[in-house]
Amino acid sequence: MDREDGRGFPLGQVISHGFLILVALLWLFPFVWMISTALKPNADVFAMPPRVIPTDIQWGNFKAAWNYAPFGRFMLNGLLVAGIGTFLVLLTSSCAAYAFARLDFPGRDNIFVAYLGTLMVPQEVIVVPMFILMKNLGWINSYQALILPWAFTAFGTFLLRQFFLTIPFELEDAALLDGASRFRILWNIMVPLATPALAVLGVFTFINYWNSFLWPLIIVNGQEHATVPLGLNIFMGQYGSQWNYLMAASTISILPSVLLVLATQRYLVEGIALTGLGGH
Amino acid sequence: MRRAAQSEAVATRGAASWRIRRRRPRSDTVAAYGFLAPNGIGFLVFTLIPIGASFVISLYHWPLVGEASFAGTQNYRALATSDPVFWQVLRNTFSYVFGYVPLNILLSLGIAVWLSSKIRGKNLFRVIFFLPVVTPMVANAMIWTLLYMPQSGVIDWFLVNVLHISGPNWLGSQTLAMPAMIVMSVWQGFGYNMLILSAGLQSIPVELYDAAAIDGASSWRRFLNVTLPLLTPFLFFAFVMTLITSFQVFTQPYVLTGGGPGVSTTTLVLYLYNNGFQFFKMGYASALAWILFVIIMTATAIQFVAQKRWVHYG
Numbered sequence: 001m002d003r004e005d006g007r008g009f010p011l012g013q014v015i016s017h018g019f020l021i022l023v024a025l026l027w028l029f030p031f032v033w034m035i036s037t038a039l040k041p042n043a044d045v046f047a048m049p050p051r052v053i054p055t056d057i058q059w060g061n062f063k064a065a066w067n068y069a070p071f072g073r074f075m076l077n078g079l080l081v082a083g084i085g086t087f088l089v090l091l092t093s094s095c096a097a098y099a100f101a102r103l104d105f106p107g108r109d110n111i112f113v114a115y116l117g118t119l120m121v122p123q124e125v126i127v128v129p130m131f132i133l134m135k136n137l138g139w140i141n142s143y144q145a146l147i148l149p150w151a152f153t154a155f156g157t158f159l160l161r162q163f164f165l166t167i168p169f170e171l172e173d174a175a176l177l178d179g180a181s182r183f184r185i186l187w188n189i190m191v192p193l194a195t196p197a198l199a200v201l202g203v204f205t206f207i208n209y210w211n212s213f214l215w216p217l218i219i220v221n222g223q224e225h226a227t228v229p230l231g232l233n234i235f236m237g238q239y240g241s242q243w244n245y246l247m248a249a250s251t252i253s254i255l256p257s258v259l260l261v262l263a264t265q266r267y268l269v270e271g272i273a274l275t276g277l278g279g280h
Numbered sequence: 281m282r283r284a285a286q287s288e289a290v291a292t293r294g295a296a297s298w299r300i301r302r303r304r305p306r307s308d309t310v311a312a313y314g315f316l317a318p319n320g321i322g323f324l325v326f327t328l329i330p331i332g333a334s335f336v337i338s339l340y341h342w343p344l345v346g347e348a349s350f351a352g353t354q355n356y357r358a359l360a361t362s363d364p365v366f367w368q369v370l371r372n373t374f375s376y377v378f379g380y381v382p383l384n385i386l387l388s389l390g391i392a393v394w395l396s397s398k399i400r401g402k403n404l405f406r407v408i409f410f411l412p413v414v415t416p417m418v419a420n421a422m423i424w425t426l427l428y429m430p431q432s433g434v435i436d437w438f439l440v441n442v443l444h445i446s447g448p449n450w451l452g453s454q455t456l457a458m459p460a461m462i463v464m465s466v467w468q469g470f471g472y473n474m475l476i477l478s479a480g481l482q483s484i485p486v487e488l489y490d491a492a493a494i495d496g497a498s499s500w501r502r503f504l505n506v507t508l509p510l511l512t513p514f515l516f517f518a519f520v521m522t523l524i525t526s527f528q529v530f531t532q533p534y535v536l537t538g539g540g541p542g543v544s545t546t547t548l549v550l551y552l553y554n555n556g557f558q559f560f561k562m563g564y565a566s567a568l569a570w571i572l573f574v575i576i577m578t579a580t581a582i583q584f585v586a587q588k589r590w591v592h593y594g
Contacts, residue, residue, distance in 0.1 A: 013398065020394060024408045027467065030423045031411070033434060037426065046432035049441065096319035105312035111320070118327050122528050122576060124549050125569045128562050129333035130326070152322025182311045211416045213531050214549070218557050229418040233535070236422060243426055250422055254415040261414055265407045272475045 031254075038062065038248035045243045058244070065248035068239060070223055074231030075256075081146045081227055082209035088147070089205045090198055093156030098186045100157065101164035102172070112161075115154040123214070131218055145219045146227065150209070156201055163197040164190055200271040203264055207257065228253045338567040344560035355567035366568075368543050369551045372458065376547060377526045379462040380469075384522055385515065387466060388473035393507070395474075396481040406478065410471035417468065421535035424464040425451065428536075451537050454544045461532050461545055468532075473518040480514030481507070509592040516591045520583050527576050548572050 032052060037045055038061055040054045065071065099105070100112055130149050139145040167190060175185050191198065213229040220226055226234060232253055239245050261268070338355055342348040359366045391409060395402050412420055427435050428450040436447025450460040484507065492502045530549040533539050539546035539554070546554075548568060556565025 016394070016397065017399065020399060020405060023391070024405055027408055027412075030420070030427060030467070033427065034419075034423045046429070048432075048437065050434050050437055092319035092322060095315040099312040099315035103308050103312035103315070105309045105316075108312070111316070114328065115323065118323075118331065120524075120577060120580065121327075121331055122524075122569075122573060124528060124552055125334050125573050126327065126330035128337055128556050128566045128569065129330040131557070132333075132337075132562065133330065148322070149326045152319050152326055154323060154327065157319055157323075182308070182315070186315070207414050211414070213416075213418055213534075214553065218553075229416045229531075232416070232418045232422065236535075246422060247426070250419040253419050257414040257416065258411065261407060261411060265403055268406065268410065268475060270479070272472075272479055 034247045034250050034254075037243055038065075038251050040244050042242060042244050061244050061248040062252065065235075065245040065252065068245060069231060069235045069249065071228075071231060071249060071252055073223065074226050074228045075252075077143075077225055077231075078210050078227040078256075081143060082206045084143075085147045085151050085209045086202050086205045088151035089153060089156050090202055092152055093160050093201070094186065094191060094194070094198065096157045097160035097164055098182075098190060100161045103182070115157060118154045119158065127215065127218060130215075134219055139219075141220055141222065141225050143225060146216060146225065147209075149215070150212075156205070159201055160194060160197060163194050167193050196267075196271070199267070203260065203271070207260065210256065334566050334569055337563055338570050340563045342562035342566075344562065348563070351563060355563050356571075358564070359567060359571070365543055365546070366551070369546050369548055372544065372546060373527060373529070373548045375458055376462060376465075376529055377523065379459065380465050380526050380529075381519070381522050383462065383466045384470045384473060384526075385519055388470045388477055388518065389511075389515070391470070392474045392477035392481060393503070395478060406471075406475065409474050412468045413471045417531040418535055420468050421464065421532055424460075424467075425536055428460055428464075452541055454541055457537050457541065457545045461536055464536065465526075465529070465532055469522075473522060476518045477511065477514055480511045484510045512591045513593060516583070516587050520580060523579055523583065524576055527572060527579070548575075 036052050036054060039057045039059070040047075040061075041056055041058050044051075044054060044056065100108065126149075134140055134142075134145045134149075171189055171193075172185050175189060180188070210227070211229060212227070213233075216227050216230045217233070220230060223231065223234060232249055235249050236246060264271070337348075339351060339353070340348045341351045341354070395405055399405065427433055430436060430449035430452060431440075431447060433447075433450075435450070439445050439447040448456055450456050488506050488510070489502060492506050497505065528549055529547050530553065533545045533547050533550050534553075537545045539550050549572065552565050552568040552572070555561045555568060
């Protein structure tokens with residue numbers, strides 16, 4: 001805090017950077033240890049003293065973990081569920097948000113209040129009836145059971161409505177005079193202008209689907225429809241003492257999230273400021 | 281928050297402009313329902329009806345197979361009067377919340393302020409602190425299970441061989457398992473609030489600092505009198521969101537301890553999961569869900585009342 005005037009003393013700067021690097025390394029350590037353990041032979045996992053750089057590097061652990069459990073399948077399941085789920089959230093939320101922000105229809109305010117009222121309700125309140133519903137539909141162990149319950153969110157609709165309200169009416173009026181349909185206006189005017197909000201909503205929706213654990217644990221048993229966190233849990237149940245394989249599997253499972261954050265890092269702060277939105 | 285105020289202002293202007301416009305043609309009503317239908321029907325089926333159903337189910341003895349029978353308030357009364365585990369679970373959940381939330385907020389504030397000073401490579405630091413927020417919680421918790429291993433884990437090795445103190449069995453101890461879970465959760469979760477507060481710090485106009493500096497305010501005074509008050513709306517948002525989500529903690533106890541040893545780390549949602557999906561007592565689980573909901577609503581309402589005393593909307 002004390003250096004923002006730019007007349008700071010280099011020594012203070014050096015100390016400040018040094019401490020920060022130490023804290024950052026401490027924060028990274030669990031991941032470093034994960035990768036390190038993933039590369040060790042099982043006999044060396046608990047060798048004393050602990051070594052960050054393994055003496056005997058076993059790249060084969062990744063292949064073994066990949067073969068012991070169908071991680072390719074878990075990742076494909078995860079991509080499918082998160083991909084379709086995110087697509088549905090973006091599509092249906094932007095349509096509903098457009099109706100709430102721009103169109104006048106009987107019952108609009110009451111319906112919107114119903115949406116707002118559910119924002120505070122924790123997911124746990126609806127998992128029991130949702131499970132019973134899925135059971136009656138015969139959807140236990142299915143992709144639609146993983147995707148659909150969370151694809152029609154009040155949150156996405158609310159967020160995009162707030163964003164659409166900031167877009168000037170004049171832009172639309174000109175298009176309306178030209179005889180453009182409402183759908184064209186949404187698609188050609190509103191959506192392009194709301195790209196930042198849609199991008200942030202999309203990234204966080206994807207991450208939420210990808211990392212979701214409680215619901216898949218309830219609705220899926222067995223490997224066929226398991227997403228990555230569930231697959232890891234199954235793997236831990238089977239190979240609980242093979243820490244090198246467990247850590248290899250963890251490394252594989254965190255990779256997509258790490259890549260996504262690195263790819264979007266320049267927009268992280270702005271995106272979060274824009275929407276006050278995040279995981280969990 | 282300022283942005284929310286902006287969009288409110290824009291919304292009001294939007295509303296005013298409605299009035300001078302001619303009445304909407306009928307085709308707009310049709311279009312509106314068309315736009316609303318996909319999300320609206322899904323919302324009705326997968327959110328609104330389940331919320332109502334959840335409350336109804338909580339008034340029944342509802343097994344997975346066989347007939348449900350009406351129970352009135354019996355599930356709630358059983359929780360309150362004849363289930364000692366429930367009270368323990370409630371205490372566990374509150375000790376998690378009271379440990380996790382303040383640590384998370386203090387750390388995110390500290391790091392966000394630190395990173396707002398002249399630091400090279402800010403974005404890299406932010407990415408590092410944010411990373412555990414987006415990596416799967418199951419993987420994060422598995423890594424910490426390894427770190428926390430008694431004797432053979434790295435943390436105990438460090439305590440014994442570097443600090444020369446004893447290394448406890450973190451996750452196997454009734455008293456230490458909860459603090460260990462809180463530490464893991466702070467490592468995992470604080471990066472999100474750090475980004476919220478960073479965005480808040482960026483929104484503070486530099487001129488205010490310059491003015492304070494000209495007045496001869498020390499950097500600590502500037503922090504207390506300029507930064508902190510202007511940051512309170514962001515702190516409030518971070519605090520409320522963290523409070524709400526921390527009552528819902530599930531994956532950490534599920535993976536790290538399974539709720540044990542005994543029931544010393546069983547949280548409300550883990551207990552709900554066990555009752556609903558291990559013992560298939562759906563009515564009992566739903567009653568737990570509504571108790572969780574009421575706790576969250578109450579905690580949030582208290583914050584909204586208390587904010588008048590500390591949140592500064594500039």
